[in-house]
Amino acid sequence: MIQKRLVILGAVKPSLMSFMKYSRIYLFSLIFTACSLLWECANPVAPEGGPKDTKPPKAVKFYPPDHTVNFIDNSIKIDFNEFIALKNQAAEVTVSPPLKTLPDLRIRGKSLIIKLDDTLSANTTYSIDFGKAISDITESNILPGFSYVFSTGPYVDSLSLQGRVFNSFDLSPQKDLFALLYINIYDTIAFDSLPFKVKPYYVTKTNEKGEFLFHNLKASDMKLTALADQNGNLIFDQASEKVAFNDSLVRPYYIPIPKKDSATALKDSLKTGGDTTKIKLPGTAAKAQKPKTVTDTTRKDTLLKPGFPSHLLFLFDDIDSIQRIQKYQVLKKDIVLITFSFPTKSLGLKPLNCDTAKPWALKEFSKHKDSLYLWILNPHPDSLILQVSQDNKVLDTLKLELVAKDDKPSKKKEQAKVYLGVSNNATAAVLNQFAGNYNLTFSCPLASSDFKRIRLIQDKDTLKPKAHFADSLKRLIIIETKWKEDKSYVVFIPDSVFIGINGLANDTISSKFKTHQAREFGNLILDLDISKHPGDYIIQLLGDRDALVSEKRINASGKVRFEYLAPGKFKVKAVYDRNHNGRWDTGNFRKKIQPEEVFYLQKILEIRANWDVEEKWSPVSVF
Secondary structure, eight states: OHHHHHHHHHHHHHHHHHHHHHHHHHHHHHHHHHHHHHHHHHSOOOOSSSOOOOOOOOEEEEESOTTBSSOOOSEEEEEESSOEEEOOHHHHOEEESOOSSOOEEEEETTEEEEEOOSOOOTTOEEEEEOTTOEEETTTOOBOTTOEEEEESSSSEEOEEEEEEEEETTTOOBOOSOEEEEEOOOOSSSOGGGHHHHSOOSEEEEOOTTSEEEEEEEOSSOBEEEEEOOSSSSSSOOOTTOOEEEOSSOBOOEEOOOOOOSSTTHHHHHHTTOOOOOOEEOOOHHHHHTOOOOOOOOSOTTOSSOTTSOOEEEEEBOOOOSSOOEEEEEEEETTEEEEEESSOOSSEEEEESSSOOSSOOEEEEEOTTSSEEEEEEOSSOOSEEEEEEEETTEEEEEEEEEOSOGGGSOOSSSOOOOOOOOEEESOBTTEEOTTTOOEEEEESSOEEEOOGGGOEEEETTEEEOOEEEESSTTSOEEEEEOOOOTTOEEEEEEOTTSSEETTSOBOOOEEEEEEEOOGGGOEEEEEEEOOTTSOSOEEEEEEOGGGOEEEEEEESSSEEEEEEEEOSEEEEEEEEEOTTOSSSOOOOBTTTTBOOOOEEEOSSOEEEOTTOEEEEEEOOOOOO
């Protein structure tokens, strides 16, 4: 019997073991699945599928209501329809009129909490503009142009003022600049000095098109400026800060304010309590300034409101009224460059550690005399102490290391022979003989030369060219002949024909090049009419990346020709040369001098080979 039971148990044992084995596998699978689910719950991910969120957050409630009057609170709460993020608060958030202490901004859930730590002025309308600081937290969609307005008095100021800011040199729109308004409320500070002394009464920023729009202004005469603020204090107190200004005082006008980003935001916020919003409408004087409405169909997405005055400001680098040395450096051995803040007059140079009884340097000024190249003559000390003055007033004393470490002789290795540097104007071995003769430019002024040893070969014929210096320093040599079209030439000069003031001689020169054919070029004929704005003009032809190709000066209407132009696309620019000095000049904020006006032909001109392009143009503002 016992034996039989053992037989039965022996038969059952494998099945029981198999069952227990599969039970453990099943249990392990359940535990693994449960852990996976818990992990997924602990690490939420964005759901896949569905359209991408492209809408910025919306303000749905304000506490106190937007445009509240008789404001007495020290904190503001704004509820949004989704979670938001704050970015770059210091640069984007502005308060008008400015507060001594910026508001403390914090996010709590879907709400923005604004804490005012400064004492507010009585009977004043304040505007907190958030720029591009607010965005949603999921897709970073920016809420542009959002603001909160309140008044500590019985009404909210309701006037506006708009305009645009351009670069004065190239008329490019200037974005992210501060547009500033000043009111004459100071007894001890002159109105014209306010931008140098105090913060503005109203502040806003320009958009991508250089446009600015002030809202909630009081009826008052104001000074309008724009500033590329470098230190964030809203005061024009650094030479590196660019500035713009309106010639005369401005007065704001009434422009209907657009609705908030949420159609129900103001209605909902009024239900939360607070004083009733009151808007002060402009007086008769402000209404009288409003011109007739003009339909503007050219810019659908503009910030500016068509039919209302728009003030144009032109940003410039302010003239430094005090002559200074901006930079000085030793470019190469024996060559010094000194750059000044503006063109030099009655410049004096006095070496303090070398004999001045003998010539010690040659001077080469830039075209407009705001830079000076000094070619130091041998022998000279390794370092030069130079006193620089203008009108007998010392500007600075410079210490210049004339011999760099690399220039000092080395005993370890033999120095390679150094030759006098020379370059020519045959680009890619082709000379545009219609634009001028063949030129040789040397790396330093020449002490001696022998033009008779210059050889010019055309194909197999040896010619007798004319050669002469084109400058008083004897760096530029022009080689002239009757150039023929589509011919091969060689300029051959043996070694040591030219000796520089540094003692270096030229290596053998063998320069091969070809001349062009006239049919490879095109011409531009401009028929200019300056009768509406007479005066002196500089007409400039600009090529790729606005590089100057050619320029001509005019003072009367008529035709201007730009000939033998390589095929390509060109811009035409006109500079109104107000002071007749042959160049564009910036402005002077302290003396109320605007930068010289510039105008652009409103089309790109394409020049083709063997083709004349004729264009009529009257240089006047298109704004």
